[in-house]
Amino acid sequence: NAGVTQTPKFQVLKTGQSMTLQCAQDMNHEYMSWYRQDPGMGLRLIHYSVGAGITDQGEVPNGYNVSRSTTEDFPLRLLSAAPSQTSVYFCASSRERGGYEQYFGPGTRLTVT
Amino acid sequence: AQSVAQPEDQVNVAEGNPLTVKCTYSVSGNPYLFWYVQYPNRGLQFLLKYITGDNLVKGSYGFEAEFNKSQTSFHLKKPSALVSDSALYFCAVRDISGGYQKVTFGTGTKLQVIP
Numbered sequence: 073n074a075g076v077t078q079t080p081k082f083q084v085l086k087t088g089q090s091m092t093l094q095c096a097q098d099m100n101h102e103y104m105s106w107y108r109q110d111p112g113m114g115l116r117l118i119h120y121s122v123g124a125g126i127t128d129q130g131e132v133p134n135g136y137n138v139s140r141s142t143t144e145d146f147p148l149r150l151l152s153a154a155p156s157q158t159s160v161y162f163c164a165s166s167r168e169r170g171g172y173e174q175y176f177g178p179g180t181r182l183t184v185t
Numbered sequence: 186a187q188s189v190a191q192p193e194d195q196v197n198v199a200e201g202n203p204l205t206v207k208c209t210y211s212v213s214g215n216p217y218l219f220w221y222v223q224y225p226n227r228g229l230q231f232l233l234k235y236i237t238g239d240n241l242v243k244g245s246y247g248f249e250a251e252f253n254k255s256q257t258s259f260h261l262k263k264p265s266a267l268v269s270d271s272a273l274y275f276c277a278v279r280d281i282s283g284g285y286q287k288v289t290f291g292t293g294t295k296l297q298v299i300p
Contacts, residue, residue, distance in 0.1 A: 103286075112292060114275060114292035115275065120287065162228055172236065174231065176230070178227065179227075179228050
């Protein structure tokens, strides 16, 4: 199993540009989520999904969109990048029944200039 | 709303000494509690969880944690610290009651084990 994979590992964007961060898992997990990690603020939930076709907002959803057309994939779209979105982004997945612990991807370091 | 507090930004402990990393939580229903560890430039790794049952849970790498409902705490402990335990530790909570599905993380505690 590859676990949770994220691409790209690093990205630099200019203000106003859009892009999609990719996330995939091969563990057939129902639950997937996106977090951003900023110094001193821990991990903050952006969006999450409890299954294909079902998504919901987390703590800091503004400026981000998600969709979940398959169990495996959960891409995060930045609509119009802003310097405030400079951060490290982590995708995670978990099994909903009997599990709940999350498996994290390696992260994407995004810089917006 | 649910929340997690990790009151210490950093904990320093000598190698071989016991360590404790503190976590308190607030939920309206029944908590599912987790500890994760993050090494530099890596994603988070799961250490242990409390779902139900015995209040003392054991996890990876010799870590354990005790669920205390009256004090709403879930402190991480290890009897004898190793230099390789130096990392960033996160506590997380999920309130399953009523189907609540969001996971909330604390701000993290940096553990420094001194040789």
